[in-house]
Amino acid sequence: MTGTGVGPELIRLSGVDAGYDHQVVLHDVNVHVHEDQFTGIVGPSGSGKTTLLRLLLGIVKPMSGTIDQRADLRTAYVPQLETVNWDFPITVLECVLMSGTGPGRRRITMPWASAPEKQHAMSVLERLGIAEFADRQIRQLSGGQQQRMFLARALYRRPQLLLLDEPTSGVDVSTRHDVLHLLADLHEDGVAIVLTTHDLNGMAAHLPHLICVNHRIIADGTPKQVIQPMVLEQTYGARMEVLEHLGMRVVIDERREDSPRSIRMDA
């Protein structure tokens, strides 16, 4: 699997400082996102990884530096599950269809979906394995299915770049596995993917490309290049041991006082 970013460029951040209320959270960020990219942004809480994602989304504007984006770029965003009210009175299908309201639709959007729109929404739901739940109210889905529904809503827009905020937080191990494989399939189909994660072993180590953030870009490369004790110490401010198991990097967090050597599995 490629994904380290060699194809045509989609977004380029050059010398960007960003933050909130005049407080700089990210300093001098230089990041390029390419067409074939599949990148995980890792870092401790409050390090600016979500801010970096929000810069790519255009929600956060840079305090200095520049962001260049390909003019016709179609971006889709998958937020964390807890950002919405799951008691909201909509079905899974309605949720997917509502995202067909973006720019480029010059004609008036009817309240009801057209047959081709429904067909496209159903094909996306089928691909994600939740077509049978199309008419259910969204609360009636499990956490993993809710995550898939958010993905379906994003994919309905046929994005070239998919941005996800902690897609595996709060889901069980098997769902995490499913989400990872689903994203890998999408990437194979040509969708560039950038996600944030705090899960080093369960998520980050499986991705082709990582960016380590702690108020600045600490490192940028493949897991082999990035998951190194030196880099992790700079990123997390603590010593971590790195083992190799079946060709994969496994991080052992030495910070916990109750067990001096516990495998870091922040799921």
Next chain:
Amino acid sequence: MDTILEPLGYTFFLKGLLVAGLSGALLGFIGVYIVLRGMSYIGHGLSHSIFGGFAAVQLFAAQFYVLGAGLWGIASALAINTVSKRSRLGADAAIGVITTASFALGVALFARFGSSGPSFENALFGSILGISTEQIVGLVVVSLLAVAFVFLRYRALLFSTFDPEVADVSGVRVNRLEAQLMIVLSLSILATLTVIGVTLVAAMLVIPAVVARMLTDSFGRMLAWSTGIGAFSGLVGMYISYYAEVPSGTMIVLVGAAIFLIVFAFAGSSRRRKSAGLDSHVEPVPAAAPLR
């Protein structure tokens, strides 16, 4: 039977019935968005704020008091939106300051200078008396405007109500849409103010929508139910107020509240939870219910 039909012989009562039914329907319709966005308090504040404009404008230009109060309401709505978005103050604080100050000004002006339009009590609690043809036309125009707005911006409104951040990055102009919704809300409150009353309008924005939420899981059906429940409360409440000889707004709200109690009593606990969680836009933990 004759007693029931008797008031229908009066033109003022028929006008009152028409305005009450349409007002209930309009507030029920718009109320769905207000409740699902967790903006109930804004509805409450705006009606009070419009009262201030109402009292102030009629001092200077009595014939334009509806227009003046409308502009005042829209200005307050946009001010609340701006203050709550651009400062560290939450919407609650912004509403608390802007609208109660406006209401206080209205009460002071009413007390000092009186009114050339509706009486103080009628403005607060609604009245069937003095409904002019202009007001009926105004209410019909605002209702048509509200329906047209929702029809044309249905999906964008739904998206920005459910998930404003993702709607924003998906190309929906969320801030502009919210400002437009606030304008429609201000106009709806203004158009229904004389029948339902300043202090009671907010209840009619909330009650039909909350009852509708308990009755259905579909957004489209919730809109229809809420509109119907609002219209029913308006019509029945106006009728009862005639016989009880009390301000119309009180009975309209009490009928709505009675419907709420009945549905609440017969609804299962899961349905009650849906309405209980309506005003908390974001839930702390995404609980997953077992599949049925």
